Amino acid sequence: MNEPVTSARVLVVDDEPDIRELLEITLSRMGLNTVSAADLGEAYAALEGEELQLCLTDMRLPDGNGIELVEFTQAEHPHLPVAMITAHGNVDSAIKALKAGAFDFISKPVSLEKLRSLVTAALELDALPSTGEGASEDLTGDTDVMQKLRAQVDKLARSQAPVHIHGESGTGKEVVARRIHRRGPRAAGPFVAVNCGAIPSELIESELFGNIKGSFSGASRDKLGLFQAAEGGTLFLDEVGDLPMSMQVKLLRAIQEKRVRPVGANDEIATDVRLLSATHKDLAQEVAQGRFREDLFFRINVIDLQVPSLRSRRDDIPALAAALLERIARANGTPAATLEPTAVEALKDYHFPGNVRELENMLERAYALCEGNTIGRDDLQLAAASRPVVAKKKNAGAGDLLSAVAGDLDGYLADIEREVLSQALEAHRWNRTETAEALGVSFRSLRYRLKKLGMED
Numbered sequence: 001m002n003e004p005v006t007s008a009r010v011l012v013v014d015d016e017p018d019i020r021e022l023l024e025i026t027l028s029r030m031g032l033n034t035v036s037a038a039d040l041g042e043a044y045a046a047l048e049g050e051e052l053q054l055c056l057t058d059m060r061l062p063d064g065n066g067i068e069l070v071e072f073t074q075a076e077h078p079h080l081p082v083a084m085i086t087a088h089g090n091v092d093s094a095i096k097a098l099k100a101g102a103f104d105f106i107s108k109p110v111s112l113e114k115l116r117s118l119v120t121a122a123l124e125l126d127a128l129p130s131t132g133e134g135a136s137e138d139l140t141g142d143t144d145v146m147q148k149l150r151a152q153v154d155k156l157a158r159s160q161a162p163v164h165i166h167g168e169s170g171t172g173k174e175v176v177a178r179r180i181h182r183r184g185p186r187a188a189g190p191f192v193a194v195n196c197g198a199i200p201s202e203l204i205e206s207e208l209f210g211n212i213k214g215s216f217s218g219a220s221r222d223k224l225g226l227f228q229a230a231e232g233g234t235l236f237l238d239e240v241g242d243l244p245m246s247m248q249v250k251l252l253r254a255i256q257e258k259r260v261r262p263v264g265a266n267d268e269i270a271t272d273v274r275l276l277s278a279t280h281k282d283l284a285q286e287v288a289q290g291r292f293r294e295d296l297f298f299r300i301n302v303i304d305l306q307v308p309s310l311r312s313r314r315d316d317i318p319a320l321a322a323a324l325l326e327r328i329a330r331a332n333g334t335p336a337a338t339l340e341p342t343a344v345e346a347l348k349d350y351h352f353p354g355n356v357r358e359l360e361n362m363l364e365r366a367y368a369l370c371e372g373n374t375i376g377r378d379d380l381q382l383a384a385a386s387r388p389v390v391a392k393k394k395n396a397g398a399g400d401l402l403s404a405v406a407g408d409l410d411g412y413l414a415d416i417e418r419e420v421l422s423q424a425l426e427a428h429r430w431n432r433t434e435t436a437e438a439l440g441v442s443f444r445s446l447r448y449r450l451k452k453l454g455m456e457d
Contacts, residue, residue: 007033008032008033008053008054008123009032009033009034009035009050009051009052009053009054010027010032010033010034010035010052010053010054010055010056010119011034011035011036011037011043011046011047011050011052011054011055011056011057012024012027012034012035012036012037012056012057013036013037013038013039013040013042013043013055013056013057013058013061013066013069014038014056014057014058014061014085015038015039015058015060015061015062016058017038019058019085019110020036020038022110023056023110023115024036026112026115026116027119030116030119030120032119035050035052038062039061039062039063039064040061040063040064040068040069041063043055043057043069044072047072047073047076047077047080052077052080053080053122053123054080054081054082054083054119054122054123055069055073055080055081055082055083056082056083056085056119057069057070057082057083057084057085058084058085059084059085059086059087059090059093059097060087066082066084066085066097066102067084067096067097067100069082070082070084070097070100070101070102071100071101073101074100074101079125081103081122081125081158082101082102082103083102083103083104083105083106083118083119083122084097084102084104084105084106085105085106085107085108085110086105086106086107086108087107087108090107091256091299094107095298095299095302098159098160098161098162098302098303099161099302099303101159102159102161103122103125103158103159103160104118104121104122104159104160104161106118117272121160121185121186122185124185125158125185138175138178138179139153139172139175139176139179140316140319140320140323141313141315141316141319141320142315142316142319143313143315143316145308145312145313146308146313146316149176149305149307149308152305153176153179153180153183153305154179154183156180156303156305157179157180157181157182157183157184158184158185159184159303160185160274161302161303162255162274162275162276162277162299162300162301162302162303163177163180163276163277163302163303163304163305164240164276164277164278164279164283164300164301164302164303164304164305165177165276165277165278165305165307166278166279166280166281166282166283166304166305166306166307167278167280167306167307167308167309168280168309168355169280169354169355169357169450169455170310170354170355170356170357170358170454170455171307171308171309171310171355171356172307172355172356172357173238173278173307174193174236174238174278176278176305176307177191177193177234177236177238177276177278178191178236180234180276181233181234181236181274181276184234184274186232186233186234186274188232189230189231189232189233189234190229190230190231190232190233190234191230191233191234191236192226192229192230192233192234192235192236193236193238194207194208194226194235194236194237194238195238195239196237196238196239196240196241196242196243197238197239197242197432198239198447201244201247204243204244204247205247205250205263206219206223206225206262206263207225207226208225208226208227208247208251208254208260209225209227209250209254209260209261209262209263210222210223210224210225210227210228210260210262210263210265211223211225211262211263211264211265212262212263212264212265214264215262215263215264215265216263216264219263219264222262223262225260225262227254227260227271227273228260228269228271230273231271231272231273232272232273233273233274234273234274234275234276235273235274235275235276236276236277236278237275237276237277237278237300238277238278238279239278239279239280240277240278240279240300241279241280241281241283241286241291241292241430242279242431242432245291245293248292248293248296249293251296252293252295252296252299254271255275255296255299255300256299258270258271258272259271275300277300280430281430283297283301284297309352309355310352310355310356310359311351311352311355314348315348317344317347317348317359318339318344318347318348320356320359321339321344321347321359321363322336322338322339324359324360324363325337325338325339325363325367325375328360328363328364328367329367332367335373336373337366337367337370337373337374337375338373338374338375339374339375340374340375340376340377342376342377343366343375343376343377343379343380346377346380346382347359347380347382350382353418353422353455354418354453354454354455355454357454357455358453358454358455359454360454361452361453361454362380362381362454363375365381366379366380366381369381381410414453417449417453418453418455420439421435421439421446421449421450421453421455422455424438424439432446432447
């Protein structure tokens with residue numbers, strides 16, 4: 001990270017003179033000016049009387065606590081980042097501070113290296129693009145829910161708090177995660193995404209933490225783990241609810257200690273990543289059922305972010321479809337197609353169980369099938385999706401079946417397959433391994449079918 005500018009002023013709040021002096025010396029060596037306060041009263045006065053770029057505060061103060069200061073700055077000085085200094089091992093206090101809006105936290109005894117890194121990251125917030133710039137570059141839509149989502153995302157981007165993103169498959173949880181990364185102080189660092197549900201359980205530890213040569217059968221070389229690959233940036237754990245219980249324990253320790261141990265190694269490696277996670281599952285319910293650790297849930301769910309389904313924002317479909325068609329055209333090096341009004345209305349009437357991912361797949365197919373650069377209603381092949389499914393009825397007559405097919409056998413069969421898969425996934429709590437076994441197909445086959453039908457996030 002770049003060194004902070006020398007004009008920055010930092011408020012240091014701590015009732016212990018020795019700690020204040022240590023912080024002031026460290027900050028001055030970074031070329032920063034400091035303002036000191038021994039309690040909340042002095043801190044409030046400094047906030048009103050000084051032009052500040054950062055606040056460092058202890059949790060315990062003579063006339064209150066640091067969280068009160070965080071809440072005050074959120075209300076009165078929302079663009080001022082506040083970093084919390086907590087007692088060693090006091091994770092609960094740190095989480096409370098992050099939930100209240102703190103930028104980040106650091107534990108006592110204060111590591112000067114971590115302090116410098118935290119301060120530099122916080123001061124770089126001023127150099128980030130304004131939230132108005134490129135507001136619709138990815139999270140397309142002007143409905144109230146999307147405007148609220150963008151505002152939440154852009155606010156969270158300024159923090160270092162872990163964010164848990166949840167929503168149905170295909171809603172764009174990774175898009176949200178990438179925006180949080182891109183609009184935060186770690187934007188210059190790597191963004192590393194991993195689907196926890198797609199990695200065999202025996203390889204997850206090696207994938208996340210790395211391994212040394214010869215640590216297990218097939219480990220022919222040292223391997224860098226994803227935590228190390230994301231150093232200085234963001235690690236996005238998609239489908240974190242699919243992690244086996246044994247791995248949940250190790251992940252919790254890695255998050256709390258900010259250190260990982262590669263498989264087969266004797267020594268731990270310090271890590272500096274911002275953790276984002278996502279799942280389509282209800283993790284609170286998973287905790288209640290004993291399938292997800294409660295302590296890990298509270299650690300990754302410091303801030304909860306819900307991504308709306310596409311059917312809950314139907315008015316965004318025209319703009320979203322246009323943006324997707326532009327993307328498809330760029331990928332093919334051809335002019336973008338447009339939708340006929342009847343096609344737009346058909347899309348708005350469709351229920352989209354696969355959400356944005358299904359819409360994109362549908363438009364790619366329609367783009368390939370349409371005449372010229374205009375997509376009509378028939379090109380969308382929505383007949384199967386809008387008709388009643390009667391094939392499941394054993395007593396259905398030939399006339400009923402032919403009426404349901406409506407001249408589109410492939411679409412009709414795809415609709416049945418989608419419904420069967422949805423019910424099977426729901427019955428097995430979205431555990432894809434169990435679902436594949438119940439259906440008598442391989443895990444790879446299940447993933448292929450989900451992707452084909454637009455049900456894979």
